[in-house]
Amino acid sequence: MNTRQRLEAMRARQPAPAGMAMRAAPAASTLPSWPQRVSFCPPGMQERGGECVSSACAPQAHPLIDVARNAELADYERTVRARFDAIVPALKEIAAQQHEAGFEQRAQQIARERLGFELPETVLADAWVTTLDMRKLYGHSVLQTYHTLAREYSARWNGHAEADAMQRFFVECGFHEVDISPCADGRLKGLLQFVLRLPLQAVRRKSYAGAMFDVELNVKHWTETELRRFREGVPTLSDAGTRYLKVAVYHFSSSDPHHEGCAAHGSDDRQAAQAALDRLAAFRTAIENGFCCGASVATLLIGVDTDNDAIKIHVPDANGEMDTACFVDNLAVYRQTAGMAASEARWRLGAAIDEAVRETGRSAPETGMRSLIERLLTNNLSQIDYVCANHGGRYADVGHAERFINLGDSFDVLHLRNLAYFGHLHTIEEGAADVDVGIKIFSKLNVTHGLPVPIAIHFRYDEQVPGSRERAVARCRRIKAAIETRYPALCKEGLLFCGMTVQGKAPGSAQEEVSDIDTNSHGH
């Protein structure tokens, strides 16, 4: 049995029970519902105990990692993946019984038991006419799985205390707001919870294809934040000397740099980094030129290796300027510090920042920025270790393997690598580039297999603004109509499945499903 055969045999096993330590491939169901890259041990990985393990993976636990949190996240990842992986087998079983007596009751029973929710009655009832509309059932099941999981986890995880602590730390570093724009790519969907280990409520996030965030919209958010400081002294007083920090996050693939990097930048790492850097500079200039009295913002550029979640942080100089060539490679820090005592490892991590600065002949960052960088690097060490422990140091799904597309506002629970492609937008007219990339990804992932593209349209509304909910609902429907107009061929074949939800802005608000205006015109 060669390594590859062993790996496949491993994959065929049942998911390990929650809490069990795993140093192997991700918990995979017997019938994965989306294409998986069957990997062999590529350069930079080595066979160990029948598995491919990255040669960067430390043989023992790293001194700075959060072991408890890693176990919790592993359990979470397994649960979420298993729930999505259950969809195709369950639907196959249902499909096989569609011409039997009592089919509808039996189908709902299978769905309840194996998926945790019911299927749309009308689809089941109409099966006898021609055949069961599996596309509709699949689209429905993917989005329902998400919503069911979101409900479970939002009740279970209440990260407000953690978020408050993190925000206090940001303020200590000199930042009263941290606003992150990653690429829309689904491989960055775990950025906050996994890669950077930041509580979701502690930062603002808006994803765009290629991390090409909207400068004007960001100026608006800056304005809102500053006004709250002046009017309410929240989160800091207007004279506190703290700043708004804008972070752009690009990505690359170390094992397949020319194919699995950022599609929006032609899988060219340098171009992806430079474009994000230029956009950050444009935002900073917009604030500095547009507002008087020394208005400015801090900026930070981070790169993520989507193969293993290791980050590069580009170190700003004393003036806040960055360069694509001046960064700390956290995978190198992980390797260097793996065998050390915690205090020594911490010193080494700080030294890596100094070295990056010295090697490129630049000035050192401000103290607060330096503290933030140290925290992010330390947090990310836990994630590098997590990928070593749970994914052999490199994800099996190096490329795209998203389950659905999320358009509009971001969901505030359930973040996980390759869970969803997320495009932040208010209209398809302006967000078309982001949606096109998403549809292209899912054409390969789903449409080639006859499966529809599940699209979750989601908007937040302000309960305190009259008509805000109605406008969010109208926006959902308008976006859905615009998608169906933009991709008529997919729409006609039933290869688009759009779900719509709105949610109040107040913490703890539930997601509310939005129906089509005329349920008869839903048709796929």
Next chain:
Amino acid sequence: MNTRQRLEAMRARQPAPAGMAMRAAPAASTLPSWPQRVSFCPPGMQERGGECVSSACAPQAHPLIDVARNAELADYERTVRARFDAIVPALKEIAAQQHEAGFEQRAQQIARERLGFELPETVLADAWVTTLDMRKLYGHSVLQTYHTLAREYSARWNGHAEADAMQRFFVECGFHEVDISPCADGRLKGLLQFVLRLPLQAVRRKSYAGAMFDVELNVKHWTETELRRFREGVPTLSDAGTRYLKVAVYHFSSSDPHHEGCAAHGSDDRQAAQAALDRLAAFRTAIENGFCCGASVATLLIGVDTDNDAIKIHVPDANGEMDTACFVDNLAVYRQTAGMAASEARWRLGAAIDEAVRETGRSAPETGMRSLIERLLTNNLSQIDYVCANHGGRYADVGHAERFINLGDSFDVLHLRNLAYFGHLHTIEEGAADVDVGIKIFSKLNVTHGLPVPIAIHFRYDEQVPGSRERAVARCRRIKAAIETRYPALCKEGLLFCGMTVQGKAPGSAQEEVSDIDTNSHGH
């Protein structure tokens, strides 16, 4: 010769020379380029000296009117109308010569002499193949006429001193910003310069079909305004106790209330007023609920009779609340005060406010709000007198007679009744309702006569924000493409003519024409 025949005979005369007093129909060319309602003396008007004159028109000059400004505006209106009215005769003359030798040179000569600009060379050069593309020439000429006039008047009129004085007056009244949202209807296009006599630079304005302004966008503008006050003390210090004033302007037609009122509200005056009032209340609630520490805004509702430009101002009570039933009818004030001495007329105008309040059993408005209302009513008396003097007390074109559609941002010069239908929008996806109304209007005005709908797409950009100009240019092109997609039949027939311009935000910036990306794909 009956009144109607006399009126038509009058219309056939050449426009009166500039400066000459006119108490008749508007200066009309011999060949009007858009449909005109041939009117007879309807109820409320009487025949006087061969003309229909509103029975509300005072026989002598009113004591409170700005005679000099009225003369200036009459001259301006005649000039603008004459320039647009010259288009069709000039194009007819050019069309008649299209098969003659030296046509291209001759056509350009006619265009230069009679229209003041040249025609697109390629259109003239291609005439020999089939026939001259009159639709393209007409669309081009309408938009060029606008741009030529805008250049002339922006050089001639520099209203900054006047605007500064008006802003100081607003601040004295307790308002540091005045933001007006009229209906998109072209009959309100002269709202600021004519109806309310407010300098264009003194107020913010954004038009929407039915005056249904965007609450969220307005909250954003409020936020920007407040931040400037806190950061820069402009226009007032944050503790000055002044407020942001939002004005909504609906409209109605006294002579044909069920047909020539606001189309967006089914020509139902009461519904138009109530809907605008509800939107104002929603905005105020959004600010009061969304921001702490007593944040609030002032609101004001104004109705315009588009037959004669007389306004109704709905008087807010001491708490700023309004009612559709509590208003001052300025046409009544005009009639009552026409024969009075100036001081007596001023007292009478103030008394009209007290009476409106008393009759509906409401409390009186705050002093500052009262001063503002008095100023607006006084200003509007000049306009009522203007319509009496120049249009016999009622416009000949009671209905729609717009020359073009303006989409995006508003042009900041050249405002005139029925000049343009203006829809403030950033995407066709969200602004579709506004554009549909505009296209419907022009289907009757132009398309039924075989003429295209001229659409001027215009966006402002911030010279200080990197990439802002490029994004404004891209937005122009995106809007144009979206319009062509939304109205494929019109587009195919060459019945849509889109021009695109961008303009910097700095005062005095020129309008810059935007070309299609690929000039070959321009095609109509």
